[in-house]
Amino acid sequence: MRTLLILLNKEFRQVFRNPAILRIMLVVPTVMLLVMPLAADYEVRNVKLCVVDYDHSDYGRRLINKITATSYFHLVDYTDSYDKALHYIEEEETDIILQLPASFEKDLVRENQAKLFMALNAINGVKANLGGVYLRSIINDFNQEVRQDWIQLPRYNVQPIIQIVSNNWFNPQMNYRFFMVPGILVILVTMVGGFLSALNIVKEKEIGTIEQINVTPIRKYHFVLGKLIPFWILGLVVLTIGMGLAWAVYGIVPAGNVLTIYAFAAVFLLAVLGLGLLLSTMANTQQQAMLLSFFVMILFILLGGLYTSIESMPKWAQAFTVFNPVSYFIEVMRMVILKGSSLADIQRHLIIMFGFAVVLNGLAVWNYRKRS
Amino acid sequence: MKAVTVSNIRKSFKNGKAVTEALRTVSLDVEQGELFGIIGPDGSGKTTLFRILTTLMLADEGTATVDGLEVVKDFREIRKRVGYMPGRFSLYPDLSVEENLTFFATLFNTSIDENYDLVKDIYSQIERFKTRKAGALSGGMKQKLALSCALIHRPTVLFLDEPTTGVDAVSRKEFWELLRNLQRQKITIVVSTPYMDEAGLCDRVALMQQGSILDIDSPQGITGKFSRQLWSARTEKMYDLILSLREMQGIVSCYPFGQVHHVVPEKDFNITQAQDKIRAMGFPDIDLAPIAPTIEDCFMHLMNHPENRMTAGRNNEH
Numbered sequence: 001m002r003t004l005l006i007l008l009n010k011e012f013r014q015v016f017r018n019p020a021i022l023r024i025m026l027v028v029p030t031v032m033l034l035v036m037p038l039a040a041d042y043e044v045r046n047v048k049l050c051v052v053d054y055d056h057s058d059y060g061r062r063l064i065n066k067i068t069a070t071s072y073f074h075l076v077d078y079t080d081s082y083d084k085a086l087h088y089i090e091e092e093e094t095d096i097i098l099q100l101p102a103s104f105e106k107d108l109v110r111e112n113q114a115k116l117f118m119a120l121n122a123i124n125g126v127k128a129n130l131g132g133v134y135l136r137s138i139i140n141d142f143n144q145e146v147r148q149d150w151i152q153l154p155r156y157n158v159q160p161i162i163q164i165v166s167n168n169w170f171n172p173q174m175n176y177r178f179f180m181v182p183g184i185l186v187i188l189v190t191m192v193g194g195f196l197s198a199l200n201i202v203k204e205k206e207i208g209t210i211e212q213i214n215v216t217p218i219r220k221y222h223f224v225l226g227k228l229i230p231f232w233i234l235g236l237v238v239l240t241i242g243m244g245l246a247w248a249v250y251g252i253v254p255a256g257n258v259l260t261i262y263a264f265a266a267v268f269l270l271a272v273l274g275l276g277l278l279l280s281t282m283a284n285t286q287q288q289a290m291l292l293s294f295f296v297m298i299l300f301i302l303l304g305g306l307y308t309s310i311e312s313m314p315k316w317a318q319a320f321t322v323f324n325p326v327s328y329f330i331e332v333m334r335m336v337i338l339k340g341s342s343l344a345d346i347q348r349h350l351i352i353m354f355g356f357a358v359v360l361n362g363l364a365v366w367n368y369r370k371r372s
Numbered sequence: 373m374k375a376v377t378v379s380n381i382r383k384s385f386k387n388g389k390a391v392t393e394a395l396r397t398v399s400l401d402v403e404q405g406e407l408f409g410i411i412g413p414d415g416s417g418k419t420t421l422f423r424i425l426t427t428l429m430l431a432d433e434g435t436a437t438v439d440g441l442e443v444v445k446d447f448r449e450i451r452k453r454v455g456y457m458p459g460r461f462s463l464y465p466d467l468s469v470e471e472n473l474t475f476f477a478t479l480f481n482t483s484i485d486e487n488y489d490l491v492k493d494i495y496s497q498i499e500r501f502k503t504r505k506a507g508a509l510s511g512g513m514k515q516k517l518a519l520s521c522a523l524i525h526r527p528t529v530l531f532l533d534e535p536t537t538g539v540d541a542v543s544r545k546e547f548w549e550l551l552r553n554l555q556r557q558k559i560t561i562v563v564s565t566p567y568m569d570e571a572g573l574c575d576r577v578a579l580m581q582q583g584s585i586l587d588i589d590s591p592q593g594i595t596g597k598f599s600r601q602l603w604s605a606r607t608e609k610m611y612d613l614i615l616s617l618r619e620m621q622g623i624v625s626c627y628p629f630g631q632v633h634h635v636v637p638e639k640d641f642n643i644t645q646a647q648d649k650i651r652a653m654g655f656p657d658i659d660l661a662p663i664a665p666t667i668e669d670c671f672m673h674l675m676n677h678p679e680n681r682m683t684a685g686r687n688n689e690h
């Protein structure tokens with residue numbers, strides 16, 4: 001215990017003496033939380049639309065007005081040449097072409113049905129897809145209106161109609177930031193807990209101080225605990241800073257109990273510290289540790305459900321995410337912050353995370369033994 | 373009880389398919405309170421031997437004890453009793469001089485004040501920089517700090533791995549004086565160095581070459597065993613001289629030694645005859661003089677004449 005306290009004293013002295021680490025701890029969360037949720041926005045707005053109108057009719061104009069009245073579409077040009085519109089697509093100046101045939105109004109009034117043509121630039125798949133969906137729903141609406149204009153509505157609907165009204169739970173405004181911020185908090189904690197700790201241990205190897213430590217009566221577990229405890233604390237500090245920023249900047253207040261988050265983070269940090277330890281046994285220089293961390297980090301982020309939801313990944317990728325501790329924490333964060341889940345709701349996650357902590361630390365110790 | 377015993381230690385490193393034999397059956401004993409030097413060129417296995425004795429590495433074969441304790445079995449107890457100063461500066465550069473020393477003192481459950489008398493000579497020289505970060509010290513200061521840190525827990529055996537490498541001549545001399553003073557405090561010191569001229573400052577030395585010990589004796593003992601004549605040769609054309617002498621009948625070996633060449637002749641070769649002969653070979657200004665052998669001469673001789681080496685596993689009695 002006494003030895004551990006001496007080591008902790010030394011470790012904290014070094015951390016607080018290292019302006020870079022302190023700066024990283026304060027600046028990284030701020031920048032990540034300020035920039036990323038704003039930049040990484042999946043909502044599709046300002047889809048560029050080009051209308052090719054061969055009809056120039058009243059109904060056509062009503063439709064176009066309805067479309068451009070929404071904030072989703074930005075009318076690039078209103079033309080009567082399809083070739084010109086196609087040229088816009090080639091120049092990447094428009095995403096969608098909507099073509100109204102010459103007989104649009106005539107067909108609509110006379111035949112009760114008319115055809116529209118929609119061409120999507122699918123180079124940006126997400127934009128084309130969502131833009132198409134938006135456009136279709138607006139046209140449907142328009143269709144409904146037209147019918148209402150014509151039909152003398154009876155007192156009751158002739159045909160029973162099921163109207164679907166959706167209600168967005170947990171994030172009523174479908175604010176993308178509410179989805180991103182909890183995930184980014186997880187990435188921050190992972191960086192501090194997993195990778196700064198790995199770099200710190202490898203640094204002792206690289207500058208040779210571990211040699212001097214090894215000839216003293218310090219036991220290995222003293223040394224390891226002396227390294228892990230400071231980063232466990234720093235991880236929780238960064239989480240606190242991050243949650244403070246999330247509240248101050250985005251007004252995100254956890255719907256659930258903050259202590260639930262801390263409880264899970266405490267266990268999660270055990271797991272990532274084990275990972276850091278494992279990485280440090282594999283690397284001999286800080287450069288190697290850096291590159292290894294980078295590789296692992298990318299995997300964690302891309303397969304962690306931060307940007308793309310895990311459910312929409314192919315089956316094999318979903319199988320990978322089962323082994324990604326970050327994905328569990330991201331899920332828990334969203335559950336607690338948005339949904340207000342309690343400790344009982346995240347029980348399964350907590351148990352799995354304990355498993356990660358045991359396995360990763362076990363692997364690290366085993367690998368450490370093997371090499372000494 | 374001997375302070376250090378090493379018997380038949382072997383250690384090899386594998387690097388892919390290549391196997392480097394770092395230590396080939398090394399044996400030696402160090403007496404209590406002795407200043408023992410391990411002298412050999414780079415790559416002779418000095419550091420490997422130190423790492424085995426300080427319990428940082430396991431030997432492939434053989435046994436070793438430090439302060440009567442077995443290096444494999446009692447490594448924990450050994451770590452409490454030895455001081456080790458690695459060849460490379462390995463203290464925390466971001467901690468101050470005082471913090472480094474305090475850190476190592478408290479790890480051993482002691483304090484700077486408690487053992488101040490032991491490190492006084494050394495630490496007093498750097499004490500005025502005690503708030504400076506260790507990384508910002510000069511080379512000589514770093515080395516003094518490292519020695520203080522290795523000493524602060526009053527070790528019984530002190531291992532110093534090439535402490536004088538890369539240190540200027542004045543500091544080197546000073547450093548050896550410090551070691552002499554430490555020896556008076558009843559600390560056994562094992563020191564390695566690649567500099568042959570430092571051998572004379574030790575009580576006994578072991579000469580190492582390519583993982584084997586060539587000889588172990590007092591410096592006088594080693595030079596005394598040099599059974600041949602030794603001449604120094606000097607002329608204007610030094611390079612031509614060495615080439616010619618190496619070809620010459622009756623010359624065993626010839627090698628450059630500072631400003632002169634050292635020449636080892638056959639036992640019955642007369643110096644005046646030799647001088648005439650060399651003069652006739654186109655070196656009219658040749659100046660041959662008999663000289664006393666140094667450790668380096670003995671080292672060169674033992675290196676080239678394996679039959680004169682001590683046999684492995686048997687120690688010369690002191």
